[in-house]
Amino acid sequence: MSPVLITHSLSKRYGAFAALEDCNLQVAAGEVFGLLGPNGSGKTTLLRLVLGYLRPSKGSAAVEGIDCYRRSTEVHRRITYLPAETRLFPEMRGRDVLRFFAEARRQDSMTARSLALAERLDLDVSRRVSQLSTGMKQKLALCGVFAADTPLVILDEPTANLDPTIRGEVLAITREARDAGRTVIFSSHVLSEVEQTCDRVALLRCGQVACEQTLGELRRQHRIRAILTGPMRPPADDLSRQVKIERDADNRLTIETPGELSPLLGWLATLPLAEVQIEPFGLQAIYDRYHPPAN
Helix, strand or coil: CCCCEEEEEEEEEECCEEEEEEEEEEECCCCEEEEECCCCCCHHHHHHHHCCCCCCCEEEEEECCEECCCCHHHHHCCEEEECCCCCCCCCCEHHHHHHHHHHHHCCCCHHHHHHHHHHHCCCCCCCEHHHCCHHHHHHHHHHHHHHCCCCEEEEECCCCCCCHHHHHHHHHHHHHHHHCCCEEEEECCCHHHHHHHCCEEEEEECCEEEEEEEHHHHHCCEEEEEEECCCCCCCCHHHHCCCEEEECCCCEEEEEECCCCHHHHHHHHCCCEEEEEEEECHHHHHHHHHCCCCC
16 A cells, blocks of 8 residues: 655755755555654744645655645645644634634535544533633534545644643544554653554654654563672573663673563573563663663
């Protein structure tokens, strides 16, 4: 199946400053694709280029083969977008906002779907937007986004201002959209939510794609921490090529394995170890590799 979104050498420069540089991505149909990176890493610029709001300095982006900038109107018919900061009509009631979205899309069944989502998210759509809290406005926007029948959904910080229960429901709705064959781009700073929801992620750094990672592969990786209480017998050559071993001056070991633990366990059993901890590698470790935490 052809990718829903393809970017080729996609770049946006402002004078000497590169907000995005040579971005090459392919996002498949029916996957949740995560975008990670701190503020200023290029995520928002990438999304605005895909939406056709910005003209590329170089390269291109296409949704279902349609150029995002040159044919932006056609692309917009194929995308629903939740911005990081939503702006809704303050004097309209929630149900009227959802009806407006459906009429703008010319999708007759969209209103019913959005009202069903509002009930699922425990949202009172009889109230005016000006009477809603920030979290309720987020729910209202999410109902409109997920109810639209489009192949591509772009979510920028979709769980911001939501309580934990509703956050979990939004993540479940995101996975359901994927299972229905839709493609979701999920931009978030909350790594735990990305791990729960996404199939693949791209990590941006200084306007460039620093890393792409499949979450299924990441879940098979582990990190082992232990204290060495005696001499360490090195692993066999084939095993040493697969694992990363670090040992500090206090004989604390950190071992990272890219796959199954079973080939490693026999060697570990021969070592004099104390305080052994085995944990999944996790997305945080990948993120910290490119964006180390401040001391």
